[in-house]
Amino acid sequence: MKHKLLASFKNTWRSGLSLHLPIAPFANQSQDKNHYSARRSSPLFLVLVFLVLLGKPVLGLASMCMDLTPNELIQNSNLIFKGKVIGVKILFKDKIIVNDEIEKIWFQRDLNIDDRQKVLFKAIKTHKNSQFYRQLFDPARLHYLTKYTILAPYKGPAFDNIEVENVGGLHYLGEEETVFADKGYLKNGYFSHQCGGFSYWWASEHGDQSYQTALDAYRQKQEQLTTALQLSPHNPALLKEQGAFYLQYHDFNSAEWAYQELRLHHPKDVAGLVGLADVRFNRAQHEHNNDKKVLYEQGLAGYESILKIDRNNRAARHGKTLILLILGRWSELDKSVRDFSGRQSKGKNVGNYFVGRHLVKAKFRNAILEGINFSNADLRHADFSGATIWNCNFTNAKLSHSIFRNLKGAEKAKFNGADFQYADFTEANLEEVDFGYADLQHADFTKADLQETSFAKATINKAKFNNAQTCGLFKTTWPIGFDPQSAGVKNCK
Known part of the structure; x- marks a missing residue:
């Protein structure tokens, strides 16, 4: 193993972690998201992280950059x-x-x-x-x-x-x-x-062909859509499929072209307007430019024009909600809105909009939230599946039966005094989370990552910890008298 690690370091330095990377032979591997996260527990990765702590910035790229899936x-x-x-x-x-x-x-x-x-x-x-x-x-x-x-x-x-x-x-x-x-x-x-x-x-370097397979599939799909549209020009179903495909992969110029064609040849189809508004919204979120506010405003105007035609259009209502939150215009929000899935925002953009608010069954699936204040909010049955909630404050919030399954990250999130009875944290990344004084009775932490998580003075009667992990250099803090090993917690050392 020692020689393999040294060889890996040598190869890493030789390449300089270059981003123009040689094609290499591949072997079959799963594309499951957990496959990419699992690399973080490999012996080589743990050594890389240790070197980062000693001040090795080049090898530190391993910890910062290696969790992207092929599609990401x-x-x-x-x-x-x-x-x-x-x-x-x-x-x-x-x-x-x-x-x-x-x-x-x-x-x-x-x-x-x-x-x-x-x-x-x-x-x-x-x-x-x-x-x-x-x-x-x-x-x-x-x-x-x-x-x-x-x-x-x-x-x-x-x-x-x-x-x-x-x-x-x-x-x-x-x-x-x-x-x-x-x-x-x-x-x-x-x-x-x-x-x-x-x-x-x-x-x-590890014989995984999934990334090259994804690139080949992406290219093949482009060719299929192009060929299909050549055979059936202006086909609305094909234009919608093409626009959605390129939007999913952040090829905004191509997506915009498809939706403009849809609007030109099928002006009564509201999907063209929705697609163009979605393109502007996503450009603002993902592209590096200085016109983000302009793009957000254009997207908002697009969604509002759609709602004048169809006041119940779900996509337009959702897009309008997200943009108003990002622009900090939360006073204009419809108080009945409950779906914030896919939202990307920091606390400074939304003020105290969520503090103490009634948000039962609200959806934050795959949202990226940073510094948001949810203190004293009623979030029973809320769904945060696949979300990222860095440095968010849930102090004294009501979160019974809430879902945090496959949470991607929650560093420095505060759950002090919150009610999490019957909450689902299955396979959630809960590193550096503070559950101090929280009520976690019957909560499910199966296969959760509990590195440096604090359960100090929390109530965890009948909570499930089957195959939860406490890896790493830092210890998880448990309530006095609680035996994590007998509860099923695994230490990966």
């Missing part, structure tokens, strides 16, 4: 393709800093890191920028402008050749790589951010 990875990238490297330039502050002769030496495959530093020091010995000199001690932090010829396009505009700026990693002429890149917050071209393709790389 496609969603998070504006441009995806398999390409062949036909040119590489070293950059500093958007300027090419070394000549071709030096680069020929730099990109030799058998050149070690120390030799690369010496080469670069010699090339720029008159350079006076201290920040750049610091970067020389860590070549993985340098920026590169890599030119590719496209072999297989997956997502984004069609190119024959393209240059992509990236951080870290070495790119060799003639090497084939799968590239995950973004566009929107840069002045020029595409840029591969630090977490862009890490999940793909990690999977390939």
Whole structure:
């Protein structure tokens, strides 16, 4: 095992955790979400986390970037393709800093890191920028402008050749790589951010073909829809399917085109209006730009125009609710609204809208909530399945029979004094959650992650803890007299 770990570290450093990643052989693996989360308990990952705690930022990418599922990875990238490297330039502050002769030496495959530093020091010995000199001690932090010829396009505009700026990693002429890149917050071209393709790389290193399978399926679906529309132009069902498909994967230009075609050829079909409003709303949430408020306002205007035609349109009511919350205009909300599924918002955007509010059976499925105050709210039978509730305050809230199944994250959430009788926390990530003084009688924590969770002075009579886990360096706090092992809690050490 020791030699395997050292080899993994060596390979990780060699690649510099580059986001332009070599294609590798794959073996069959499950695509279940738990499969990706399970990597965090692997021996290699635990060692990586330990190194992060010691101040190793490069290896720290493992903990930050490796939990994206195949579909999430496609969603998070504006441009995806398999390409062949036909040119590489070293950059500093958007300027090419070394000549071709030096680069020929730099990109030799058998050149070690120390030799690369010496080469670069010699090339720029008159350079006076201290920040750049610091970067020389860590070549993985340098920026590169890599030119590719496209072999297989997956997502984004069609190119024959393209240059992509990236951080870290070495790119060799003639090497084939799968590239995950973004566009929107840069002045020029595409840029591969630090977490862009890490999940793909990690999977390939461990014989997991699910990421490549997802890319192939995405490309195949695009081709099928294009062919079908060529055979049946302006088909409303196909245009709706195409718009929904691209919207799901955050290809907003393609989704907008499909819904505009739907509006043009089928003006009485309200689905075109809903789709266009959804595109603007999702652009504001997911794209890197400075016009988010404008996009939100456009989306809101779209939803309101739909409600003038169909006041009970569920999609428009839901979209309007989310945008009003994000814009902080919570006084305009319909007080009967109960569905907040998919919402992404921070506490500063909603004020104290949820404090003490009657929200029985409210839905927050797959929502991403940060710093929201739910104190004293009536949330009985509420559904937070798949949600993220970082630093949210549920102090003294009524949450009996509520559902937190497959909760993705709840770090520093406060449940002090809340009523959770019969609540469902099955397979929930409850790291760093405070249940102090909470009533957890009959609650179900089966297979939950309870690392550094506090149950101090909580009431946990008849609660279920079958196969709940307390992994990691930090201990879970239990009420006095409670024996977690006899209750079924597992320690993964």
